[in-house]
Amino acid sequence: MGETEYSEALKLGKKEYRARIAKGQFPYLPVLDEILSEADIQTEQNMGLVHVPLDFVVGTSTMGRTYSFAANFMPILDWETEFAVKWSNLSDAQMNEGIRDPIKAFEYMNRYYVLEGNKRVSVLKYFNAVSIPAIVTRKIPKLSDDYDVRLYYEYMKFNEITGLCSVEFTKLGNADKLLSLVGKEGRWDDETKEKFAKVMFDFSKVYNFRGGDRLDIKLGDAITVFMEVFGMDAMLEMSENDYNKNVINTWKEFAAEGEKHKINLVLDPKKVQTKKSLLNYLIPQTPKKLKVVFLYPREPKTSAWLYSHELGRMYLDETFSDKLETEYVAGVDENNVEQVLEDIIKSGADIVFCVGPQMMPNSLKVAVEHPEVYILNCSLNAPHPYIRTYYGRMYEAKFLAGMIAGAVTDNERVAYIADYPIYGMIANINAFALGVASVNPRAKVYLAWSKTKDYDRNKFLTENDLHYVSDQDIITPNDASRYFGLYKLQDGQALNLAMPIWNWGVFYEKLLQSVLAGSYKAEGQEQVKALNYWWGMSAGVIDLICSKHVPYGVKRLADHLKSDITKGEVVPFFGQIYDQKGELKNKGEHEMKPSDIMKMDWLVDNVVGSIPPMSEFVDNAKMVVELKGVEENKL
Template sequence: MYKNLAAAFAAACLFSLSPSTSAQPLKAGFVYVTPITEAGWTRQHEEGRKAVDKALGASVKTTFVENVPEGADAERVIRDLAREGHTIIFTPSFGYMEPTLKVAQEFPDVKFESITGYKTAANVAVANARYYEGRYLAGVAAGRMTQSNLAGFVAGFPIPEVLQGINAFTLGMRSVNPRAQVKVVWLNTWFDPSKERDAAMALFNQNVDVIAFHTGSTAVMAAAQERGKMAVAYHSDMRKVAPDAQIIAVTHEWGAYYTARIKAVQQGQWQTGNVWGGVKEGMVRVGDFGPKVPKAVQAEVLAKQKDVASGKLHPFAGPITDNEGKLVVPAGQALSDAQILSMNYLVAGVQGKVIK
């Protein structure tokens, strides 16, 4: 499903990044769902945009629009960028998928990249990262560090990507600490620092001593720092916000992908398709350990990261049971990409339900 475009991505990364001979720079637009903050989802995509500028220099002109809500506003902003002559437009938010597809029909000569989307068109490619690989590895660290055997998880929406993360984190914890449990709070928003903080505080009041999250701000990390608890940073390294609380960070790296895709347009080699890269491709990594994490735990996690990259370790290898007692992955088997992408359950060890 992903092989053709993944191969093209890899090949594009090998091409020379010398400036284009075109007199006019290629215009590339980026649409961000939240403000650009010090760390988080949007910050990582902004770092990706900056990497494009550094790699391609005067041959490209990048622009961005931040804090664009999903829905009608997104459609308007994407259309405006197309009208302004942007040759390629990146839309990194799941809720931008449908607006991107709609605008793409109106501008067949413009290339669109729906980041975290899953629907393609002749001029719309999709890309995502295997965040669950990093989540599993962070779970190993959390499983080693917890004293209460109870972790918290502040979650945005119950889409497959988030469920993958919760489940992989739980499986990682329980791989080294079978008694570990993960308590989930759903927010039904990607970015609301006040709600994120309140959810974290509520979890800490329920004997949670390590917390993870899938939301857009640093509020959960700040709450952990304030309460003297431990936390897993997501999207970015967040030690500036939580120097004592952070035990590990799951970071996303978009610079190489964005640069390769823009270079493909410049060379007339862009094609639609799907990319789903992870630790192996350098799109996801764990590290940035905090001061509380023993060297032995750090070494264990980094060794397992190498095993994920090589294919030796699969986070969703059986046996796996859901939290209602149903066997979902038999021993000796592992989930396929299609099964991971359609995940709609929580695994054993998760306290919570999938909100329909």
């Protein structure tokens, strides 16, 4: 009996051997001793008895037995050898009672190299066994900036908490995200392991059947994406039909996860062309009005930011009164956004603008389940194809405001008061600082954060002798003051100089024109990546207004530069740019990539201040920072 099995295994081995030779590849088992040296290793760790997935057993520890096997662990020595007889005896043992004795192996980067028991691995692989018991010694590589090494260190933490070695990831951060989604504090107990095993089995069965195993992501990435949409509890209750439907609906999310760059930044609106067919003239059509709903975290009159969007909503009502109707819902947060979305969709909503990044996570499930409704979120750097995001390139206006501040400062000091260190905000700060430096290279920009626990505006301005201040962009209706935009403190009062403008009405108008013309839908069908609209002065979404208090010559320069920025002839992030550590962040005569501008987590060299860690922010700001904060502050 064993001879027959060996003969079949030998065929598989020789087939693999020939295929590898034909491709110019090494035909034998990889050898760990030749892959790394002891100098590459930080330390070794005894892992004890581990049930190792056989798919992860890929080679041998030393050269001794490597030439007995093809690269797929099948034998390549002829029958008339002692090796073949021993292999056959193990085959008989597996069929009669099963192989129980553990092998000995080294684990390196979550792949296993056999020290003792190569033939046992070969036999079990031949019989398509899933795992094998092994006494494992882990070789831990030295921590470095290498992506795979960083990924492996995240895996080791995941493995220590869960005890799982078969769940792998290709994206940094996904291991921690999955732990958070499962929601178990500390090491997983048996109940948590059983629940996760159930959802992993049910999900992977459908996911792989639908072709998920052909995507450029690991199963760990895929289940993280799926669980982020639907949640662990819902997955435990899903039937196979539910999984089928939900995996299909979530496919764009899986595909986007496999993209190296998951986000496509749309920097300008596409030109909308509307054509009428002959049928339109012969049969006049009166389509139903689109219903557009805005979701706000609180009443817009209590927030300058929300009020600017509310002005945009009212502008839509006036501009498209015959084509759409709008309304808003206030008091929407991460806890009730899913139910609010379901309610407004039932009442006929066609387009929803979620004006708050905290709404993003729980909006995703609704967006996946209702692709007929367009759901957008006002934020940057969101990698979800089912929810498009939008924001303005405010850094263009901040660059101009910085240039004005640098020209008029009387002591080479300027204040910048920011709120959240989220995507886009750091670009605003740096652009302002570069604007200051462009006309006054000795001037410094002093940075404060209004959402930190110890923020004291008067103390900050007084102690640093700051007379010119860049503050919040617009007035809060319920708390009107003159402390907005760029102003000079004079006799305890604010003398307004310039005000950056968010023209949300223009943005919403152009976006809805694309919806009405059909180009919005077509744009989404062309893309696997998530679409992030990041429009600026060229689209009319961002502007800067100067008051009469800006000196004439400075205003002329600002107007000239604004015209050049609008035409794309001048960009704020161009040429040599150094950070606070003296590190070159952008080379001379080069324009910085938009994606690098968006993801900035560093400050330019003339900024005095830092990006605070999460712990320093007030509680009601932490949710926003956690979701959309730049990497530097997530400590």
